[in-house]
Amino acid sequence: MIEKIISIAFAFFLIKSDSIEKWNVFEKNVRDLKIYKTEAKKQFSVLYKELLEFCATKSFLNNDNWVFPVEGASMNDVGKGGFLPKGYNFYDGNKHRGHAAYDIFIRDNNQDCLHDKTKKPVNIYAPVDLIILSHNFGWKEGSDIRGGNYIWAFNPKAALFFYFAHLDSIKVQNGDLCKKGTAIATLGRSGKNAFPKRSPTHLHFTVLKTDGENLIPYDYIGQLK
Numbered sequence: 068m069i070e071k072i073i074s075i076a077f078a079f080f081l082i083k084s085d086s087i088e089k090w091n092v093f094e095k096n097v098r099d100l101k102i103y104k105t106e107a108k109k110q111f112s113v114l115y116k117e118l119l120e121f122c123a124t125k126s127f128l129n130n131d132n133w134v135f136p137v138e139g140a141s142m143n144d145v146g147k148g149g150f151l152p153k154g155y156n157f158y159d160g161n162k163h164r165g166h167a168a169y170d171i172f173i174r175d176n177n178q179d180c181l182h183d184k185t186k187k188p189v190n191i192y193a194p195v196d197l198i199i200l201s202h203n204f205g206w207k208e209g210s211d212i213r214g215g216n217y218i219w220a221f222n223p224k225a226a227l228f229f230y231f232a233h234l235d236s237i238k239v240q241n242g243d244l245c246k247k248g249t250a251i252a253t254l255g256r257s258g259k260n261a262f263p264k265r266s267p268t269h270l271h272f273t274v275l276k277t278d279g280e281n282l283i284p285y286d287y288i289g290q291l292k
């Protein structure tokens with residue numbers, strides 16, 4: 068009996084480490100344009116099924132009334148330029164065009180990544196229940212990675228992928244299940260175009276909807292209000 072329990076637990080562990088680890092490799096390969104788009108698309112549809120299978124053992128309940136992702140910020144802090152998905156293709160990786168995101172700004176005039184009023188780091192929250200898929204940490208000036216320190220996460224119920232970019236610290240690990248409202252990171256200035264002085268401190272927040280094959284920019288502004 069105990070052996071059976073151990074082997075079942077081990078099987079679950081394998082599924083977990085497998086699909087999350089596969090996404091991690093896939094995401095970095097797409098980012099760095101190491102695989103052809105047609106191949107990447109094929110890999111995604113296989114990987115997506117595996118992720119759904121893995122997530123079927125977890126509960127993702129809280130998908131309505133999104134938690135605002137930036138601590139202390141509100142709709143007034145959402146960049147007016149806003150959502151420009153034209154030309155965006157996930158499979159263009161670090162060279163993607165368009166701006167399939169909203170930028171959410173904080174008051175940080177001296178650019179020390181602390182809020183000018185509270186003098187504290189600003190938390191980034193999971194807007195809905197999320198599983199953390201992959202992240203990048205250790206970005207340094209001179210790196211071409213546009214997202215800097217970033218997190219990719221997923222909500223299977225909503226078929227949405229979440230991308231949080233220009234972070235400072237990262238509080239989660241790949242495979243973590245985060246309930247809505249969990250602090251997953253703090254906001255930073257990491258990333259090729261976010262680091263220079265001309266750029267005010269902000270979260271670049273993309274959400275992509277999938278049909279299992281394509282990843283389509285999702286305009287979530289209605290969910291934030």
Ligand SMILES: [Zn+2]
Nearest residue numbers: 168169170271
């Ligand atoms: Zn942006």
